[in-house]
Amino acid sequence: MAFEKICTLEEVWxxxxxGFTTANGTEVLLIGLQDYVVRAVQQTCPHQQFSLADGILDRHVLTCRAHLWxxxxRTDRGINPSDCALAVYPTKVEGDDVYIDVAQTAPLRSHS
Ligand code: FES
Incomplete structure (x- = not known):
């Protein structure tokens, strides 16, 4: 594992x-969940790689603005369509600092 600091908790309420970019250029999307839990997923949509950072987050549902997938x-699974998913990067919080590891995980792609 090669964790790197990506931000602080104050940047992800x-x-x-x-959206953040790691040292190796990987674009990640950090999502603040309850109780200071932060999830890091691929920033590019698995459909046609539009940025999910431009999407809409309504509670636990993330909607891509491009074609509304x-x-x-919470699960990183597709709702509509249901046969897709987001890659999840290992994340840890130490104090107020958020660390992620992108070394072993590649963004997922889906049918178009
Ligand atoms: S690129 Fe996200 S739904 Fe098409």
């Missing part, structure tokens, strides 16, 4: 999301 950010 509960119920909000923000929806994902459950």
């Amino acid at each position: 509960e119920g909000e999301m923000a 929806q994902f459950d950010v």
Whole structure:
């Protein structure tokens, strides 16, 4: 594992999301869940690679603005369509700092 600091908890409030780029250029989307839990997923939509950072987060449902595919950010599975998913990056929080590891995970793609 090669964790790197990507941001602080103050940059990802509960119920909000923000895009970041790692040292190796990987674009990740961080989502603030309850109790200071932060999930890191691929920032590019598995459909046609539009940025999910431009999407809409409504509670646990992330909607891509391009063609309205929806994902459950608690499970990272597709809602509509249901046969897709987001890649999830290992994440840890130490103090106020958020670390992620993108070394072993590649963004997923789906049918178009
Ligand atoms: S690129 Fe996201 S739904 Fe098409």
